[in-house]
Structures are given as structure tokens and as C-alpha cells.
Amino acid sequence: MDYNVGLVALAIGLGMAIAAAIGALSQSRAIAGSVEAIARQPEAGGRIFTSMIIGLALIETLVLFTFLVTGIILKGDLSKIVQANYGKNNVEAQKLMDNYESEKAKAGGGH
8 A cells, every 4th residue: 555645744734734624613513602691591500501511612622632543543554555655665755754763763653
């Protein structure tokens, strides 16, 4: 399977941008709806506020899941991307992979 650093970076960047934009739009609409509802029925403000906070947390979780998935994609495919773009026998590719592996070992993420 061929990997291209540019396409992977573009896909991840677009995925995060779309998730963040849709999450922000959804949160703004939820807050606007809650404020409007509280203005119409101030006595129900506590229940509306609680429902709004739960809804905002669920919306934000979708953005965080997107971030998590892109991180998993990057972590799993980094070595494949480097090898595909620089070749297995390339000295520069080997240096990049050695640096990546040493940083991963320092962080305690070695396999």
C-alpha cells in the first residue's frame, strides 16, 4: 500500500477542521437555544442549564474522538509513511526512523 505524507496530513487536517467547525457550530446553536428557552421560562432555568451542559459535553466528545482517531492513524502509519516516501534503504529514512523510535522509547511508548 502506498502512503503519501501530504495526503495523510491533508486528510487529518481536514478531518480535524471539519470536526472542530461542526462542533463549534453545534455548541453555539445549543447555547443559543438554551438561552432562548431560559428567557421564555426563567423558572426552568436550572433544568435547561443542566441539559445544555450534558449536550455540550456530548458534542465536545465527538470532536475529541476525531482527535483521538487521527492520533491513532498517525501513530500507526508514521513508519509506513516514512518508509514509502524515503525508501527502506535510504539513509535519511533510517535516521528519521531511528529518531522516531528513540523518542517513542523515551516517552515509554515502545512496543
